[in-house]
Amino acid sequence: MSVTLKSAAFRAEREAGWRELEGLLDTVERRGLASLDPRALARLPALYRAALSSLSVARAISLDRNVLDYLESLCGRAYLAVYGTRRHLRGALADFFVRRFPRAVRAHRWHLLVSWALLLAGAAAGFALTRADPERFYAFVDAAYAQGRGPTSSTKALRDALYAREGAAQMLQTFAMFLFSNNARVGLLCFAIGFAGAVPAALLLFSNGLVLGAFGALYQSRGLSLDFWGWLLPHGITELTAVALCGAAGLAVGQALVFPGGEERLAGLARRGREAGVLALGAVALFFCAALVEGIFRQLVHAVPVRYAVALGSLGVLYAYLFTSGRADR
Amino acid sequence: MTAAPPRPPPGPRAPRRAAAGERVKEVVTPEGVPIRFTVALAGDRAAAFLLDQALMVLALAAVGLGVLGLALSGVHVAGDLALAILVLAWFLVRTFYFAFFELAWQGQTPGKRRLRLRAVDARGGPLSAEAIIARNLTRELEIYLPVIALFSPEAIFPGAPGWARLGALLWMLLFGLLPLFNRDRLRVGDLVAGTIVIRTPEAVLLEDLSAARPAAAAPVPFTDAELDVYGVYELQVLEQVLRGRGTTGHAEAVQTVAGTIRRKIAWDGPPIADEPFLEAFYAALRGRLERRLLLGKRRESKHDRAA
Numbered sequence: 001m002s003v004t005l006k007s008a009a010f011r012a013e014r015e016a017g018w019r020e021l022e023g024l025l026d027t028v029e030r031r032g033l034a035s036l037d038p039r040a041l042a043r044l045p046a047l048y049r050a051a052l053s054s055l056s057v058a059r060a061i062s063l064d065r066n067v068l069d070y071l072e073s074l075c076g077r078a079y080l081a082v083y084g085t086r087r088h089l090r091g092a093l094a095d096f097f098v099r100r101f102p103r104a105v106r107a108h109r110w111h112l113l114v115s116w117a118l119l120l121a122g123a124a125a126g127f128a129l130t131r132a133d134p135e136r137f138y139a140f141v142d143a144a145y146a147q148g149r150g151p152t153s154s155t156k157a158l159r160d161a162l163y164a165r166e167g168a169a170q171m172l173q174t175f176a177m178f179l180f181s182n183n184a185r186v187g188l189l190c191f192a193i194g195f196a197g198a199v200p201a202a203l204l205l206f207s208n209g210l211v212l213g214a215f216g217a218l219y220q221s222r223g224l225s226l227d228f229w230g231w232l233l234p235h236g237i238t239e240l241t242a243v244a245l246c247g248a249a250g251l252a253v254g255q256a257l258v259f260p261g262g263e264e265r266l267a268g269l270a271r272r273g274r275e276a277g278v279l280a281l282g283a284v285a286l287f288f289c290a291a292l293v294e295g296i297f298r299q300l301v302h303a304v305p306v307r308y309a310v311a312l313g314s315l316g317v318l319y320a321y322l323f324t325s326g327r328a329d330r
Numbered sequence: 331m332t333a334a335p336p337r338p339p340p341g342p343r344a345p346r347r348a349a350a351g352e353r354v355k356e357v358v359t360p361e362g363v364p365i366r367f368t369v370a371l372a373g374d375r376a377a378a379f380l381l382d383q384a385l386m387v388l389a390l391a392a393v394g395l396g397v398l399g400l401a402l403s404g405v406h407v408a409g410d411l412a413l414a415i416l417v418l419a420w421f422l423v424r425t426f427y428f429a430f431f432e433l434a435w436q437g438q439t440p441g442k443r444r445l446r447l448r449a450v451d452a453r454g455g456p457l458s459a460e461a462i463i464a465r466n467l468t469r470e471l472e473i474y475l476p477v478i479a480l481f482s483p484e485a486i487f488p489g490a491p492g493w494a495r496l497g498a499l500l501w502m503l504l505f506g507l508l509p510l511f512n513r514d515r516l517r518v519g520d521l522v523a524g525t526i527v528i529r530t531p532e533a534v535l536l537e538d539l540s541a542a543r544p545a546a547a548a549p550v551p552f553t554d555a556e557l558d559v560y561g562v563y564e565l566q567v568l569e570q571v572l573r574g575r576g577t578t579g580h581a582e583a584v585q586t587v588a589g590t591i592r593r594k595i596a597w598d599g600p601p602i603a604d605e606p607f608l609e610a611f612y613a614a615l616r617g618r619l620e621r622r623l624l625l626g627k628r629r630e631s632k633h634d635r636a637a
Contacts, residue, residue, distance in 0.1 A: 270524025
């Protein structure tokens with residue numbers, strides 16, 4: 001009877017490589033890939049592939065459970081180290097804003113169009129309904145959100161709300177409240193809720209439009225239309241675009257779920273979900289910009305023409321960015 | 331690296347690969363080799379989440395203390411401003427905490443690292459930044475919405491009748507509790523991003539039982555007929571018994587198993603102590619089974635009559 005088995009000889013032959021890989025993995029798991037010196041870094045993929053080959057062979061010829069378990073876990077760890085995310089945060093961010101986000105927007109331009117249409121339809125409905133009966137304002141606008149404004153407010157009070165002068169602390173507070181309490185959350189919710197089949201996302205978009213239309217009608221009834229839109233649009237362009245983007249993301253996720261097409265439903269959901277996640281994250285960045293404009297610029301600049309100029313400028317810059325950035329090196 | 335203590339030998343029928351309730355998920359690497367991972371338990375994931383949540387609250391508390399420190403050191407901080415800073419900080423932490431760590435630590439957050447969990451791509455590809463972002467943005471839907479609905483329903487559906495609230499709450503809870511309803515413990519974010527959360531693997535390479543200690547005396551002659559009473563399953567149970575050296579109950583286990591084998595093969599060879607006998611039997615059996623394996627005949631267990 002031969003004392004050395006084939007599997008034992010196989011193990012003796014390969015064990016040094018396994019141990020070396022294990023040592024590298026210990027370092028990587030504790031201190032990150034960056035801590036490896038260039039030579040070790042170059043060794044890692046080679047050792048990983050060798051371990052995979054060992055695993056395949058061992059599965060065929062070895063009955064040593066410990067060796068099989070060990071190789072399985074070694075390959076698993078190496079796989080995670082080799083194929084985990086590798087981007088540096090800064091590089092990932094730059095890539096995100098220059099290429100990934102605008103591309104995702106372009107890929108979802110029909111979803112974006114639909115969600116803009118829903119928003120505007122909501123706004124038109126809110127406007128028409130509130131104009132017909134001012135009391136409906138209360139049905140569309142939450143009391144906390146209206147901050148005391150309503151059909152019973154005096155024209156002067158309504159006007160003052162548009163031209164408020166605030167201190168620095170107030171500005172930051174507006175900025176923070178804006179982000180937290182209102183639209184960023186609505187937007188993220190829009191994306192997340194897309195998982196429930198797109199209908200809630202569409203509803204959310206529509207009802208957001210209703211609020212906008214109700215305010216529009218309120219100010220229109222006092223002859224303050226020009227001032228109101230001048231107040232809203234400088235940040236509103238960015239903000240509403242962001243809301244529409246989140247809505248588009250929600251619609252895309254919902255679409256993947258309800259109409260999977262030729263793909264397997266879960267696989268399609270995973271693919272669309274990732275793309276839609278890019279939209280939602282980009283929208284968060286847009287909410288930031290809108291919040292800056294709302295918190296600071298709007299309190300400082302009160303000239304109506306300047307406000308409109310800024311609104312137009314933001315429209316041009318934003319859509320030029322979304323529809324051209326990262327196009328060249330596709 | 332932890333040097334795991336040798337596990338106590340399980341009973342002869344104990345399943346070896348994974349404890350009860352654990353599920354193994356096979357991931358095919360880009361090289362085409364399937365690797366098995368253990369799917370993380372729902373409890374572990376909940377614990378990791380709570381740990382992360384606690385860290386988020388701590389971060390917020392740190393910001394609060396910073397503001398307080400500023401105020402105490404004489405800088406005038408209005409109440410409104412302090413509140414605004416806190417609200418802003420909470421928004422940032424809540425939106426980016428998970429995505430930041432999973433990006434920086436390759437699918438792990440502090441909580442996941444503590445509990446040895448990791449998010450990976452369910453289909454074996456690299457874990458992309460988009461997937462990380464998508465799987466964490468859905469937490470709004472899964473966690474925060476049900477929590478808000480639970481504790482301040484007025485904030486979400488003002489003026490709705492009670493039954494509508496209850497219905498909405500149940501509907502929201504359904505999304506939050508989704509991991510409990512599928513075998514791979516996927517939450518909504520995992521479905522949307524195509525990821526899965528696994529236990530980070532760990533195993534230690536022990537010595538080869540067949541090579542390290544060749545039976546001290548002359549090799550024990552077992553006949554093929556004697557070896558053919560057992561299959562792979564029995565071989566690997568025997569391996570676990572032999573690797574249990576140094577644990578309590580090892581001696582009795584060896585004695586029981588050696589007695590069983592001797593009876594089973596009607597052993598009448600030279601008298602030999604239990605442990606060397608088992609080691610020799612292990613080496614011989616493994617050699618026999620592996621040789622047959624090379625010929626394409628794998629005998630799973632003693633009940634496997636086909637091979």
